Amino acid sequence: MGRYEIRLGGLGGQGIILAGVVIGRAAAVYAGMNAVMGQSYGPEARGGASRSEVIISDEEIDYPRTLEPDLLAVMSQAAYEKYIGDLKPGGILVIDPDLVKVDDRAKKASKIYAVPATRIAESLGRRIVANMVLVGALTAITKLVPKEAMENSVKASVPPGTEALNLRAFNTGYEYGLRLLKEGEVEVKA
Amino acid sequence: MSEERRDVLTGTYFVIGDVAAAEGAIAAGCRFFAGYPITPSSELAEHMAVRLPEVGGVYIQMEDELGSMAALVGASYAGAKPMTATSGPGFSLMQENIGLAAMLEAPVVVVNVMRGGPSTGQPTKPGQQDVMQAKWGSHGDYEIIALAPSTVQECFDFTIEAFNYAEQYRTPVIVLMDEILGHTREKLVIPEPDQIRVVNRKRPKVPPEEYKPFEPEEDLVPPMAILGEGYRFYATGLTHNEQGFPRTDDPYEQEKLVRRLCDKIRRNKEKIVRVEEYMLEDADVAVIAFGSVARAAKAAVKLARKKGIRAGLLRLKTIWPFPEHIIERLAESVKSFVVAELNYGQIVREVERRVDYRRITFLPKFGEALHTPHEILEGIVRSVRGGKP
Amino acid sequence: MTTVVVEKLDVFKTHPLGKYLRRGMIPHIWCTGCGYGILMGEFLRAIDELGLDPDKIVIVSGIGCISRIPGYLNLDGLHVTHGRAIAVATGVKLANPDLHVVVFGGDGDLFAIGGNHFIHAARRNIEMTVICGNNFNYGMTGGQVAPTTPLQGRTTTSPYGNLENPFNLVYLAAAAGATYVARWTAIHVKWLRESIKKALMKKGFSFIEYISPCPEYYGRRNRMRDPLDWMRWFKEKSVIMNGIDPAKAELSMDRIVVGEFVDYERPGYVELLKQLERRVQESLKKRGIRTHARL
Ligand SMILES: Cc1ncc(C[n+]2csc(CCOP(=O)(O)OP(=O)(O)O)c2C)c(N)n1
Ligand code: SF4
Ligand SMILES: [Mg+2]
Numbered sequence: 001m002g003r004y005e006i007r008l009g010g011l012g013g014q015g016i017i018l019a020g021v022v023i024g025r026a027a028a029v030y031a032g033m034n035a036v037m038g039q040s041y042g043p044e045a046r047g048g049a050s051r052s053e054v055i056i057s058d059e060e061i062d063y064p065r066t067l068e069p070d071l072l073a074v075m076s077q078a079a080y081e082k083y084i085g086d087l088k089p090g091g092i093l094v095i096d097p098d099l100v101k102v103d104d105r106a107k108k109a110s111k112i113y114a115v116p117a118t119r120i121a122e123s124l125g126r127r128i129v130a131n132m133v134l135v136g137a138l139t140a141i142t143k144l145v146p147k148e149a150m151e152n153s154v155k156a157s158v159p160p161g162t163e164a165l166n167l168r169a170f171n172t173g174y175e176y177g178l179r180l181l182k183e184g185e186v187e188v189k190a
Numbered sequence: 191m192s193e194e195r196r197d198v199l200t201g202t203y204f205v206i207g208d209v210a211a212a213e214g215a216i217a218a219g220c221r222f223f224a225g226y227p228i229t230p231s232s233e234l235a236e237h238m239a240v241r242l243p244e245v246g247g248v249y250i251q252m253e254d255e256l257g258s259m260a261a262l263v264g265a266s267y268a269g270a271k272p273m274t275a276t277s278g279p280g281f282s283l284m285q286e287n288i289g290l291a292a293m294l295e296a297p298v299v300v301v302n303v304m305r306g307g308p309s310t311g312q313p314t315k316p317g318q319q320d321v322m323q324a325k326w327g328s329h330g331d332y333e334i335i336a337l338a339p340s341t342v343q344e345c346f347d348f349t350i351e352a353f354n355y356a357e358q359y360r361t362p363v364i365v366l367m368d369e370i371l372g373h374t375r376e377k378l379v380i381p382e383p384d385q386i387r388v389v390n391r392k393r394p395k396v397p398p399e400e401y402k403p404f405e406p407e408e409d410l411v412p413p414m415a416i417l418g419e420g421y422r423f424y425a426t427g428l429t430h431n432e433q434g435f436p437r438t439d440d441p442y443e444q445e446k447l448v449r450r451l452c453d454k455i456r457r458n459k460e461k462i463v464r465v466e467e468y469m470l471e472d473a474d475v476a477v478i479a480f481g482s483v484a485r486a487a488k489a490a491v492k493l494a495r496k497k498g499i500r501a502g503l504l505r506l507k508t509i510w511p512f513p514e515h516i517i518e519r520l521a522e523s524v525k526s527f528v529v530a531e532l533n534y535g536q537i538v539r540e541v542e543r544r545v546d547y548r549r550i551t552f553l554p555k556f557g558e559a560l561h562t563p564h565e566i567l568e569g570i571v572r573s574v575r576g577g578k579p
Numbered sequence: 580m581t582t583v584v585v586e587k588l589d590v591f592k593t594h595p596l597g598k599y600l601r602r603g604m605i606p607h608i609w610c611t612g613c614g615y616g617i618l619m620g621e622f623l624r625a626i627d628e629l630g631l632d633p634d635k636i637v638i639v640s641g642i643g644c645i646s647r648i649p650g651y652l653n654l655d656g657l658h659v660t661h662g663r664a665i666a667v668a669t670g671v672k673l674a675n676p677d678l679h680v681v682v683f684g685g686d687g688d689l690f691a692i693g694g695n696h697f698i699h700a701a702r703r704n705i706e707m708t709v710i711c712g713n714n715f716n717y718g719m720t721g722g723q724v725a726p727t728t729p730l731q732g733r734t735t736t737s738p739y740g741n742l743e744n745p746f747n748l749v750y751l752a753a754a755a756g757a758t759y760v761a762r763w764t765a766i767h768v769k770w771l772r773e774s775i776k777k778a779l780m781k782k783g784f785s786f787i788e789y790i791s792p793c794p795e796y797y798g799r800r801n802r803m804r805d806p807l808d809w810m811r812w813f814k815e816k817s818v819i820m821n822g823i824d825p826a827k828a829e830l831s832m833d834r835i836v837v838g839e840f841v842d843y844e845r846p847g848y849v850e851l852l853k854q855l856e857r858r859v860q861e862s863l864k865k866r867g868i869r870t871h872a873r874l
Binding site: 196199201203205209213221222224237240241243244246248250252253254256257258260261262263264265266267268269270272286287289290294416417418419420421422423424425426427428433435436 | 601603604633634635637639649650653654655656657658659660662663666667668669670671672673674675677678695696699852855856859860863869870871872874
């Protein structure tokens with residue numbers, strides 16, 4: 001597998017950064033691949049915006065930043081507005097449909113998946129694990145990193161004592177992702 | 191493995207460069223950290239604050255960078271392998287006592303996670319603007335060793351190397367990272383302790399009565415006694431003779447000392463300098479870059495090759511002493527050079543000292559973000575066309 | 580015929596304190612009538628009377644006339660940058676807590692350029708002794724105004740009289756957190772010696788202000804050119820007031836309050852660090868982990 005770029009965008013408090021860490025760690029530590037992760041810092045992270053990006057590859061990763069994400073997952077309208085332009089034509093767009101409305105610009109994506117991560121997390125009792133629901137869904141959708149590696153990474157990355165809850169969220173998201181793959185993706189209604 | 195080396199956390203991790211450098215320091219035997227928080231190096235200090243008490247080391251947050259660097263000199267003379275971490279504004283304040291460390295030949299390591307300057311500049315954005323300050327930052331003539339990692343793994347590896355150089359040559363060693371490396375997570379493999387090469391300073395071979403603290407051996411480096419061991423030596427930042435006594439009016443002693451401080455590094459340049467040569471064998475154009483920028487440059491070289499342009503990369507792992515002998519050699523085989531750096535012309539000046547400036551395409555960038563591979567590719571194309579776009 | 584063998588007098592052997600002096604570094608650079616020799620002598624008597632192992636004493640100094648002291652002593656010594664002695668000494672002490680670490684510094688060195696290091700070392704209660712030679716000006720550089728120059732005092736850079744209020748060093752040290760604070764002049768040699776002994780044995784940050792004659796510079800411009808003028812001033816105007824509030828420890832041409840002002844115990848930095856280290860390492864053992872860091 002060559003270079004694959006993922007960008008995650010949302011609001012502070014949604015766990016966007018941790019989601020990136022989980023994906024990167026799964027690839028780098030538990031799946032024997034290479035991964036590079038960057039995130040928003042300083043002024044960029046003020047005002048509530050949050051971004052993380054992960055590059056995954058079987059090969060050496062030279063350029064350490066995303067140029068044209070193969071996959072963009074957004075959990076806020078602001079992040080959609082800010083990053084949709086960067087998405088690689090033919091790339092994958094993942095949205096939380098309760099938080100993001102897409103428009104014509106989304107048509108450049110080859111596939112659009114709607115993962116109501118926040119709603120699913122709430123149904124599990126903790127809105128805070130929406131990020132792990134998203135990570136689970138991305139695992140199913142991209143099939144980049146084996147599920148087991150992702151689970152190990154979740155365990156190693158979340159605060160001690162919250163592993164079970166986060167794994168539940170991850171697995172629920174994963175199942176949801178599998179279903180989406182079968183049922184197909186969202187229509188763009190402009 | 192011995193109890194003593196439980197400090198090395200052998201394993202595979204996904205961490206930022208700041209943390210990797212901190213773990214490298216611990217693996218190299220660093221047990222003393224004095225610093226003052228500054229973005230984007232604070233995570234390094236924070237990690238040391240957690241880790242050093244675990245391994246029997248000392249972490250202290252000093253009142254400023256002047257004091258941090260001074261504390262390093264004291265700790266070094268008391269036998270520790272000390273380190274600090276900072277960024278531009280703090281690096282400026284450290285210069286005073288980096289000079290002291292050079293003069294007293296105290297092994298110390300300074301990590302500078304470079305951000306955009308001048309002054310407070312862009313705290314959370316990368317820069318490579320401290321290349322010259324690393325070399326010329328303190329007053330007077332001295333030489334320094336500066337290493338520049340490009341990956342998180344190298345943040346670990348080069349920090350170990352920095353301690354080894356510091357101990358071997360009794361000199362301050364600077365690790366020039368940048369914000370991207372400091373804040374980027376990547377795979378870090380920490381090897382088994384017995385796979386890690388650790389160098390310790392030379393110790394006196396003579397009894398205290400015969401010991402002269404600044405009497406060099408053949409490699410120009412004097413064996414180093416430690417405070418409290420009974421050597422009862424005196425070390426002064428004034429010009430001193432081999433016994434360590436001030437010789438502030440003696441031109442002969444001044445020349446002898448300054449020559450030795452510089453020559454102990456200059457003469458060993460070929461042993462110290464490390465570069466990565468990528469696709470240079472048949473190259474027409476060589477890109478010169480270091481740190482994070484070198485990764486963009488490598489991507490650009492690959493793109494150029496796809497276009498049929500014979501490009502290669504000379505990645506500087508050692509910035510000081512400058513690998514001019516390698517550039518000189520390269521100038522025989524390539525037609526032109528591209529120099530890409532996150533500043534308005536520092537490495538390029540060193541290259542110009544060896545290569546006619548008309549053969550060089552210079553690609554400055556002022557921070558905020560890294561060069562993209564395409565920006566460097568454009569430079570390569572321009573370069574092979576003899577400077578024309 | 581008899582031959583008389585005249586042995587060259589070797590003061591390093593014959594003088595009771597000679598063993599503490601560094602061969603090759605004497606004569607010293609100080610002016611006639613300078614007060615620093617008295618201080619150095621009392622310091623040596625103090626370590627001698629305490630019976631401290633000279634191998635375990637480290638002297639650190641910055642830049643100034645007084646900062647030449649470690650050069651003259653046959654002890655481990657570091658002569659570092661102007662103002663940074665306390666920061667260097669902090670590194671020494673923390674890296675090897677078994678050492679007695681002593682800083683000698685001038686009023687400029689410790690309280691102008693190095694003031695920040697002074698207050699923070701006192702606040703942290705780092706186990707070291709700091710002795711300030713207060714001569715009311717910058718001796719080394721030719722007599723410029725200092726943070727201790729009295730109001731209206733004349734120096735080369737306050738030619739029309741000093742406008743700045745001077746620091747009360749003992750008050751400053753006490754407020755910053757020093758656990759031992761004393762002030763003496765060059766005539767209080769016996770008190771000074773006892774005070775140095777106490778300071779050296781203190782398990783915390785100890786500070787002594789030593790009022791030192793500088794006939795050469797401060798004296799020259801303030802009608803105290805003769806070293807004896809200083810001694811007369813000290814003799815006539817000083818009063819010993821042990822235990823008084825250092826805020827009230829006046830230092831002026833009319834009155835010099837000397838004595839011990841602060842002497843109490845609180846845990847030193849090294850002690851606290853060692854406790855912390857123990858706690859951290861026990862926690863590792865108890866939890867069976869190798870680090871608390873989340874890597
Ligand atoms: C950074 C720096 N600034 C200025 C000087 C010049 N300088 C040397 S000693 C000194 C002041 C010395 O006064 P003090 O500390 O009171 O010691 P004294 O000579 O009076 O004993 C100064 C300003 C210096 N050496 N370094
Ligand atoms: S200038 Fe003053 S302090 Fe310096 S040696 Fe002379 S008398 Fe002493
Ligand atoms: Mg003075």
